[in-house]
Amino acid sequence: MMNLKSRKTGSELRVGMKTICSERCKEIIKILLTEEEPLPASEIAQRLSVSTKTIRNDLVKVEEFLKQYEAELKKKPKVGVFIEATTDLRQQLFSVVRGKSVYVQPYSTQERQRHITKELIQSENPVVLQDLAERFFVSRTTIYHDLKRIENWLSRFELTIEHEAKGGVFVKGSESSWRKAAAELLMELKKESVPKNRRSSEGGVVYQRLKSDDLVQLTDLIPDVDYKALEEILIETEVHHLDCKISYDAFVALIMHLAISLERIKRHKDIQMMPEQVEKLRKHKEFEIAQEIARKIEQVFSMTLPEAEIGYITLHLLGMRLLDLSECIDDDGQILKTVEPEIIDVTYKIVELVGYVLGVTLTDDKTLITGLSIHLRTTIRRLQYGLSLRNPLLKEIKQKYQSIFGAAWATSVIFEKELNLKITEEEVGYLTIHIGAALERKKEKSKVLVVCASGIGTSQLIASRLTRNIPELEIVGFLSVSDIDRYEPEEYDFIISTVPFSKSEKPVVFTDVFVNDESIHQIRDTMESLKRPLLNENMEGNAANNLFYKEHLYVRQNYKDKDALILQIGNVLRDTGFVTQEFVESAIGRETITSTMVGGGVAIPHGESKYVNVPVVAVVTLEEPIDWMGEQVETVFLLALKFEQEQETRKFFAKFHTMLESDHQRQALLSAKSKDEL
Template sequence: MLSRHKQLLKHLLTTNAYTSVTSLANELVCSEKTIRNDLKALDEFLLQKYPHIVIERKPSIGVIVKGDEKEKQKLFRDLSLLDEKDVSQDYRKLQLIKALLTADKPVTMQQLANQFYVSKSAISYDLEEIEDWLQSFGLTLIRKPHLGLKVEGTEKAWRSALSQLVELLVDHSYYILDAKQLKMIEDVLQPYELALIEKEIRQMDESLDFRLTDQSVVSLTVHIAIAVKRIKKGHSIRMDKSQLQELQTKTEYLLAEQLAKRIEQWLAVKIPKEEIGYITLHFLGARVRYDQIHIKEGIEHLLKKVDRESLEIVRELIKEISLHTNERLCDDKELLVGLTIHFHSTLNRLRNGLSVKNPMLKEIKRMYCYPFELVLSLITKVEQKANVIIPEDEVAYIVLHVQAALERLQHKKEKTRVVIVCATGSGTSQLIEAKISASFPELEIVEVTSIAKLNEVIAAKEPDLLLSTVPLDYTPVPVMTVSPLLPKHELEMLKQFIYRVSHFAEETHRYETLQQFIDPNLIFLDVSFTDRLEIIEYVANELYKHGYVEEPYGESAKERETLSSTYIGGGIAIPHGQVQWINQSVIAIARLSSAIDWDGEKVKFVFMIAHNFHDNETIKKLFQELSDLSEDEETLKQLALSTTIDEFYESVNKKTRGLV
């Protein structure tokens, strides 16, 4: 169980009323989609461990835990004990890491066992996991006979590990280093040194063209404090002379030099040029923010403040993305500015080995699967041009910029077009037009016409709805009859009418695009595999046998999977290969006999997508439907219980009445 699962279950166990998914998402600071996925995971947990307790769901109302009261109380006690055990173990591991990284000489197992009041075997067990953690930074845990344990590695690796340790010890939710946070790390870094360094950075930040984010300020503060600590212990960063000379030409080096001088005065430490170069690297890789005021200064003036390389790469990337989404993205100044500034920092981070973890990676991939897949497919060109490898954590940050731009376009969509049909005089029609314009700014009145010219106007103006002062026979456009004076109660009725026209359809296929491309001959039920690459190869071979793809398609799909997991939630993965090997668009589906591990997630359904659509709208609809399916518990349950291929196929082909 994840920590969030426990929090969610505890919340439900202490609530006697139905709780909406929205409320739960707000409570746990995550998306509604995450809550739905968590609830499914808890269903399985309860079924196995506490079969007399169930999570009941009611559409539009919420969820509630039901079952025997004694059983519920036992579950609550068990969760509390589980929390205490986890917290105790996690805390001890962090303290062990801290002891190893701050020790000036080897530490024996017995000393650690005495320090934490546990047996040597418990310490030995913890060290297995800690050793892997240290190795991820390039550090090695050396066991010296008769001396003890000692960590060895490069200075850069030491600092990266110490930085990560500090992040684990403090809560960076708000990216502040308050008294409580400083107290937690006082035996790693001196609180007064951190406070002083942060103050100097924030003062310097006020003179920058683009201010540092709070996250960057805290990160830079920690890195410099670690540098000071290591310098005082006689450990300094080594830097290639040519790299240092290159850094000294940067504006950021002058800022780092000024900052270093201030810190030297306050903390009585000599900071070598190589260390100033190292601080410069962190300045170059720091994420920055910009405000709307920058946009108002003028786009060209603003873009002169960033390097031309990032600007050219981003312009080309936006152009490519716009071809697959919306051409108006090329006119979005906010996207161009934000992504260029972000990319400037990204390139500096990647080129200098300063990797960044994106805590929202999984959520971004699930919620925005089409933009993520699109950017990931285009990123190779960027990598070749910039001569860097861009990991999926950085791709996900780029996706956020793109998604924000797409949503801005969505909010700027055309207004609902209205034609007023009036059989009386112009005075009446003007009064109606004035009232509607004042009450409904989301409407655009495109024409005021007579009954005689109505069909002609509908053909020319293509309105979304009609407002008529006289009853009309059948029209191809929704119509509401109103009185010439439009009293208050009619305005309220009109409001509801507009809502229905905008949001509801008579009847629609919920997964129309998905169903369109599924070949029933490529639905495989209850196949047995334990490895994700094996199931990808199996389905790809079936596509090849049926002539939909060429033989290399399977290998390209496996290569794509190793770049980034295609899991989208709801037990669904959507592997896919390169377009060049596709003969005809199709979707093949494999339902696994039991869920398998898919890069840390559990997958039951594999939808292999082979598409060479040239219609961007079709692609977007397909990915949106897949995303909707991952949250559609009722349909997923039907797919899991279907006993025949026809029954499985029809579950995707069902109709639904309501929101479109």
């Protein structure tokens, strides 16, 4: 491909353009570059308010000009004309006809959509599609596709994109929804790295808490705010009114909220709050702190904050994550005295349930009880008031602790039964961190005997494979079958053997000397089962399997999206009497609030338990993965559980965790070709 820069300079290109083509020719090229389908000359003429004959004459000049740059004007008889060129060349031609001498690096699809979303959020007037197409060097069809994705994202906040007859678009919805979307957009932008040349110290202003990258993203979306003054107000609030320092993420989230509020108040976009809710918030000490913050803002920014704004500041203070109180108070007992008894009670119920699911005892871990109870105090407040908390580690948590994340979802039983609250995946992620840390503290190696018939070389080969692939395994010794009795049963947990034998008090995993991947899976499964004596004992009678019915196992299905899957399978459960219509609606509704993707390509959508007639779990494996709020899912468990039937629900989540823990089992599910195999 010929490089535009190597043929002529940007200045020469512009001169050449003026010599060969008129300004109208430039407009024709711009129009054709933003269309993916052939365009009739009559339509181009209509857009430019000239005759069709004039356009046909101009197209001759356009064709000659495009040939210089290895682009071609194609004509389809009775259909129209279009420009044939690579994506890169189209973008370079855009720079030429717009009079730019420097080639602009194209945006990725995600970057382009993020910029368009930012513009829609910022703009008080409709955004013109043609302007977007020209600015991002893409066709209007591409912009239409972008808007569909953006509208899907905005729908999470009950916002829509409205289209004007003149080709403009704008965001429509309530003020509270708009603010939630703006805050979420800032949180997503916060995760993106900022180029070094855009990092700013704002004219030498030194910030104590705000990081440079976060400041850039804030000022990009909401530029006319004194962020240094906001930072000073919050730091002073920390020092004089709070027991502990605010965590950095919570600090930034509150700065974002205040900046958005100030910008909207300047535009006379006041937010509303019911008087009875304001009165309810007055009972919290945080309301007084919010009043103090509002008073300082009014002094510094010379504006009046309505009482509803003070109410929303209170909500943020109620839902904030403070740094762990253990950093402020040394004694666990003293820390727990600061927590309400009912929250400590819920904490123990959660820890007991998760311990059951994981097959370990966690209630004796005081660090877990203390840290989790402090965390739950703000978690419950956030859920009660409908506040969202962005978890920047969520993706990594799902990848590193996917089975624990799945087990933590079991706590939805307690949140819904005890507190009448729906937990979000963001909050489940934070619970997973606490549980994962507790498991790390309890981690012990599994002890094994290795039985083999060959010599030391074979033994070393087996040892090498085992220690490399399963570091949490401790090899007690290598021996022959006849020497097993030399070890007391309490000295080891199970046996790995390369030779067959039948008599053993402990489990035996048979393998060849190369310890292949299948053997590794079997060893890991054995280690997991031995960690779960409580579960194995309580699973007698196979109660959890009573939740599965052959007619509700669906193998290698095809669905366009998650809503279609939940709707169709949910309707089948409704028609067969397991659930009511309200269950299906609540399951779909939950997905608009939070994703139920738990990691490992598995999702567990579920509706409200009060709409379940008979508990059931429908299992769906997919021919092709589907998008589940930005992640790929290939196995779906649609849960219709009665949370008041705790034992049945516990046992399901225990077995579910075992499946999540094992790549081998998940792959076996996907490989099933029939309901019987599944």
